[in-house]
Amino acid sequence: MILFDQVLTAAQMRAAEDVLIAAGTSVSALMEHAGRGAAEWVWRVAAGRTVTVLCGPGNNGGDGYVIARVLAERGLPVQVVAPLPPATEAAQQACRRWGGVPVADAAGAVLVDCLFGTGLTRALSPELSQMLQRLAAAHPFRIAIDLPSGIDSDTGQALGDGMPDYQLTVALGGWKRAHWLMPAGASMGERRLVEIGIDAVSGAGRLARRPELTAPRPDAHKYSRGLLAVVGGAMPGASLLAARAAMRGGAGYVRLLAAERPEGVPDDLVVLTGPAADALADERIAAVLAGSGLERGTDAAERLRTALASDHPLVLDADALHLLTPAALQGRDAPLALTPHAGEMAALCRAFAVVAEGKIAQAQGLAAAANAVVIAKGADTIIAGPAGELVFTKPATSWLSVAGTGDVLAGLVASRLANGSAPLAAAEEGLWLHATAARLAGSALLPDTLIAALPAAWEQAA
Ligand SMILES: NC(=O)C1=CN([C@@H]2O[C@H](COP(=O)(O)OP(=O)(O)OC[C@H]3O[C@@H](n4cnc5c(N)ncnc54)[C@H](O)[C@@H]3O)[C@@H](O)[C@H]2O)[C@@H](O)CC1
Ligand SMILES: [K+]
Structure with a gap:
């Protein structure tokens, strides 16, 4: 072979x-x-x-x-x-x-x-x-x-x-x-x-594969495609970006859980402003995303605790990665994916006592310590899985180096998880959609134009 x-x-x-x-x-x-x-x-x-x-x-x-x-x-x-x-x-x-x-x-x-x-x-x-x-x-x-x-x-x-x-x-x-x-x-x-x-x-690593992304089944409905809850925080812009990306990542239904209804919410995004714990008790929820725009204060820590306690498949990004501790994961069974960039990786390694040199060893150490799929972001994004899986990615366009594209990625990975993919596959699929949309969005892309390019990225998936 x-x-x-x-x-x-x-x-x-x-x-x-x-x-x-x-x-x-x-x-x-x-x-x-x-x-x-x-x-x-x-x-x-x-x-x-x-x-x-x-x-x-x-x-x-x-x-x-x-x-x-x-x-x-x-x-x-x-x-x-x-x-x-x-x-x-x-x-x-x-x-x-x-x-x-x-x-x-x-x-x-x-x-x-x-x-x-x-x-x-x-x-x-x-x-x-x-x-x-x-x-x-x-x-x-x-x-x-x-x-x-x-x-x-x-x-x-x-x-x-x-x-x-x-x-x-x-x-x-x-x-x-x-x-x-x-x-x-x-x-x-x-x-x-x-x-x-x-x-x-x-024990070898491998390059990310072109994922098998298909149109929804002929008998699909919004819940069968997956209900994703996005736990918003003090900075609503980031969670809004993640939610809007998630709406185009394959999940059938995205709900933004926000303390207050943020400005600029599109009509087709459902916002729930009640207690997050109540909203997360909905058994139809297939996955949760928390961290984008969460900030790091007491309220943020409480919202993260609520997200972790709900024990749905979970993607943690941004500020949640600075708040996460091994104790907070006690008793959780559902799959977990973490999406750190270099600074967040350093904070996680400190929190989880991972002593390792270099991006690969840190990602693999963290994946094992947190029993999570770790998407170590950057110009050379790698994915590490809890069983020692190691996936490398080909470089995406360097125009992705702009604020907000990480929120889009987190939304896409969470959307794939809600849609039913296992965490490692969700990571590969999310990264593929992100990189493909970025290529199609062209020069000087922004998170908005990246999200707008997602339907064309799907067209290339078949
Ligand atoms: N082993 C094999 O069966 C095959 C190897 N191949 C080639 O062989 C390469 C690996 O060969 P080698 O293991 O001989 O390694 P290299 O050809 O990379 O050279 C290593 C030699 O350079 C010395 N050296 C290391 N760092 C040095 C430095 N800074 N200054 C001066 N000398 C230094 C080492 O002591 C050693 O003698 C592969 O990259 C590939 O190109 C291919 O021909 C395919 C088959
Ligand atoms: K050479």
């Missing part, structure tokens, strides 16, 4: 390669396979122009020698820069088969960066870093093979300064975590995968 959506750590990638090697494939054969696949991409981009391959000492460099040989065999002008000699057996063999003489420096149309891949363990030396930057400046099109050299494969952090930007990154054998994490993702350009036959790896 070909796995195009698996996302691996460097250790998981090595383990997957070891399985193939134990089954009789040599490292050189894997390198040949990977290098040939990568060469196809370089060939297309180069379109007859001069290519420079920068080869490092490890197997990433070995891939580079394969690429240089394949392109030279096809008649392309190729030069190799190799600041360090090949040090692994497979790389030495690939270098011998290439058979050329490296040059000290080069300029041309396309730079192929094969300096380091998953084996990078420390920052590049100043000499190597300067060489990489000089070559990058001398080539208008830059392709990173497996990873841009200088990136930590597991965290996406740069291990030094002055990383160049690439137009294309060709992942070999499987996606690495860094391909879908910031800051690395911001410098990788387009990302493509060359498959080399590795199998499923236990």
